Amino acid sequence: MTEGTSRSRRWVAFLILSMTGGIIYQVAYIRFVFLGPTAKALELSAQDYGNIVSVFGVVAMVMYFFGGWFADKFSPRLLITIALAGTGIADIYLAAAPGYFGTLLVHIAFAILGMGLYWPALVKAIGMLGDASEQGRLFGFLEGVRGLTSTLVGLVGTAIVAMAVVPAHGVLWLIRIYGILCFVLAAAVWFCVKEDREKLAALGSSTVTLRQLLHAAKNKYTWLIGLTVMLMYCFYTTLGYFSPLLEYQYGLAAGLIGVIGVVRTYVFQFVAGPTGGVLVDKVTKSSPKFLRWMFAGCAVIAAAFLLMPRTSALAWVALTLMFVLCLFVFAARGVYWATVGEVEIPENERGGVIGLASGLAYLPDAFLPALAAWWIGDPTAKPAVPEHGGGYTTMFAVLFAAAVLGLVVTTVTQRVRARELAARTAAPEPQLAAG
Secondary structure, three states: OOHHHHHHHHHHHHHHHHHHHOOOOOOOOHHHOOHHHHHHHOOOOHHHHHHHHHHHHHHHHHHHHHHHHHHHHOOHHHHHHHHHHHHHHHHHHHOOOOHHHHHHHHHHHHHHHHHHHHHHHHHHHHHOOOOHHHHHHHHHHHHHHHHHHHHHHHHHHHHHHHHOOOHHHHHHHHHHHHHHHHHHHHHHHHHHOOOOHHHHHHOOOOOOOHHHHHHHHOOHHHHHHHHHHHHHHHHHHOHHHHHHHHHHHOOOOHHHHHHHHHHHHHHHHHHHHHHHHHHHHHHHOOHHHHHHHHHHHHHHHHHHHHHOOOOHHHHHHHHHHHHHHHHHHHHHHOOOOHHHHHOOOOHHHHHHHHHHHHHHHOOHHHHHHHHHHHHHOOOOOOOOOOOOOOHHHHHHHHHHHHHHHHHHHHHHHHHHHHHHHHHHHHOOOOOOOOO
16 A cells, blocks of 8 residues: 555544544534424433433533543554444434423433543544654544534534424434444444554553552642633533523524534634634743633623613623623633643553543533523523522532632632742752763
């Protein structure tokens, strides 16, 4: 095989693998674009759907710890193929609206397949497509292709739902289409992606051991980084609840909500993320400092939504504020793990630190969907804001508090790091022994 053929096959494999990232999570996170129609399509109340999504978050959080073990024991190509095919089966089954327990089991399967089998295997599969000098480029383009794929299929999905006489029926057809795409990509991965055993072995172990986790628990940065990501993730995981806010309280046309959801969820993923990285490298020179700016911006937006009257006259103001918030959130998502390298956590300790910090970071997925559903209730009901849960007022108050806490945590991180650097500078140079 010539070098040109080998390189072409490598890039074909890269594109296929990257596209899988834009498809496999579509149904698991469909609430970010079609929250209300999905609950109706599955014949669930908003509260039941929120509870199911929270269970998904709990299982996903556990799978982040065990995923590395699967990636070490089995072929990444096999794991990715199984995850895609399994997700396709789960999608098709979900499209039959199997009721509360059926939908719950499907979401548990989504978490096991997506976070336990697929994600760590994808990281290994992408990593072995290039040498050490190409890793940054490969993973940067991975995010770009994932975001572009998600945007394209999201826009097509929006058109399908918009053309349906009943939006809920359109959502069910969309879920079936995503399931078929998972099958197609599973076949493409199996037949088009080849594994280089030498490169795969050189990537090392992905398993996070109990000893690593215990050691990471003693590292102050584990908790500072984990809390930082968790507080910003509160904003990310509640973005889907802006759709009923804009539609039922600010009066935006229902036909626009799907398109807005795609832009909010996917376009900002590949626009704001790289922008955040550039700003950290060129402007702030510090990811905690940049994240402090993002938390400050999020606090202002949350306060504005708390104080602003909910009237159709301010619909476009509300939409603009939401898009600015998305810019802050996705710019932060692009850089918050960069702190691990910036504070010089040793290479052999990073697996434990990232593993334990991730368990803390993604904790909002385990409780916020259920809480947000309780706060908001049925957005189509009159009065629109139910008394028992406090409505959107409670949600934005919680988000404002999260932003303020984020400001505190990032400030502490900056000061701790500054003290370490100052102590290093002040330390006397070791004297060379004579002879």
